[in-house]
Amino acid sequence: MSNLDSIVGHGSALHREARDWLLCLTSGQATARDANAFKQWCGQSRAHAQAFAETRLLWENLGPAARAVSQRELSRTTPPAEGEPVRDESRSPVAIPARMSRRAFLGAAVAASAACLLLRPPLRLWPGWSDWMADYRTDTGEQRQIQAAPGVVVEMNTQTTINRLASRGQQLGMELVSGEVQIQTAAQLAEPFTLLAGAGHVHLPPGTQCNIRCSDKQVQVTGLDGTTELVYRGRKVTLQAGERVSYSEQTIAAVTIVDTELAMAWRRRVLIFDNQPLSEVVNEINRYRPGKIVITNGTLAARKVHARFSLNQLADVATLIHDAFDARVTSLPGGIVLLS
Structure with missing residues (x-):
């Protein structure tokens, strides 16, 4: 050789x-x-x-x-x-x-x-090859519903990529590669449905609803109805409605209590922010609009935001940020907007 x-x-x-x-x-x-x-x-x-x-x-x-x-x-x-x-x-x-x-x-x-x-792709301005090769995917700003299996409905949020897990022609579940989904299992489902997300396996028994988000190898699982079970490197975590657990490849956090209305807001095509840094707000907004908003001022990025946006408003979000924080807005080709 x-x-x-x-x-x-x-x-x-x-x-x-x-x-x-x-x-x-x-x-x-x-x-x-x-x-x-x-x-x-x-x-x-x-x-x-x-x-x-x-x-x-x-x-x-x-x-x-x-x-x-x-x-x-x-x-x-x-x-x-x-x-x-x-x-x-x-x-x-x-x-x-x-x-x-x-x-x-x-x-x-x-x-x-x-x-x-x-x-x-730079700044995720277009789908990467793994997105194109996925069994199911949504584009920027797109939301989609799929029937993952009999009695299992998956609502896909924007920029979401899912693959089927199968062996010898038999479907074993699905893998959330990136993005966000809400899964609802019917009460008459014969056995739990499994979703692989990062280092964890999420098991949804019959009559369960949960929200799962995977971004930059960070995963959040939020119970919305019924009992959701997460298996993370041999450790089992049980979530009731209103409970959330976050984990990465290296570690898992303690279960926290969350507002399920916030977790479900995207299903109503609404984004709600409660005292979050503008940098986090912009990162979330970028998932729903073409192009990219980039904050170049650290002080501006740290400003706290209380806001509620309809997804239909996001084309004008740079103007809204300008009005709220007196930010300088520079528009570039390709939908790139600089805030300073």
């Missing part, structure tokens, strides 16, 4: 296929058919998914040195001469340039900056 193979995912067949998929999906020419084919490839086994995740991680972390390699490689690349054998692309999971070597992949991984924009 060459040193280069060891860098590019150990040189295994799966990692080479994952590299080919990554090049295809970030080429700017990927189609819906490519997306479906990739989903089938990735779903063949945990090893397939892991190979792609490792290859994508390499893509995101390659340094500037690879850019120079790319330029040298591309400058030497010439079209095949007449009569020269051409790679049979029909046998490859995706079509890639016939002369694309692993060294070129290293350079292309950095030089093709569109890849990083696709996988991790």
Whole structure:
């Protein structure tokens, strides 16, 4: 095995296929058919998914040195001469340039900056690739209801991504990758419904309603009706209506009492803020409107806010903040607004 193979995912067949998929999906020419084919490839086994995740991680972390390699490689690349054998692309999971070597992949991984924009968009101005590949997703400002299973209704809030959990064709539950959902289980449900969120498993027995939010690997579970059970790294936490527990990958907080009306406000297309810093308010508002509001003044960011916004008002929210705090508003292309 060459040193280069060891860098590019150990040189295994799966990692080479994952590299080919990554090049295809970030080429700017990927189609819906490519997306479906990739989903089938990735779903063949945990090893397939892991190979792609490792290859994508390499893509995101390659340094500037690879850019120079790319330029040298591309400058030497010439079209095949007449009569020269051409790679049979029909046998490859995706079509890639016939002369694309692993060294070129290293350079292309950095030089093709569109890849990083696709996988991790700046300021979340558009959906990332994981969003597009999800079983269910909502766009900015969109809310959606799905029937997750017989007797299980899931209300999806804005910027929410959900995947089905299945084994051998049997659905085991769902995974909340990011965003916010409210789940209602029917009283006649035969067994609890399970939702994976971060490091925890949320179990909803029949006749239960709860709200689950997952943002930046921080998860909040709020009981709304009935009894909700959270299993976090072997520890069980039971929530009644009006109780909330928060956790991350590393730790779990104590159960607290919350106002369920606030937790359910988004279902009425309303945002309610009670003595929260403006920075938190803006972060929440950004989930519902196109573009991005950015606070550039620390003092302004710390100002406390008591407010109630209809989601229909959010197009004018910068003006409302200007009027309330005498903030300077600078509008930029792409819906980006600077507050100072």
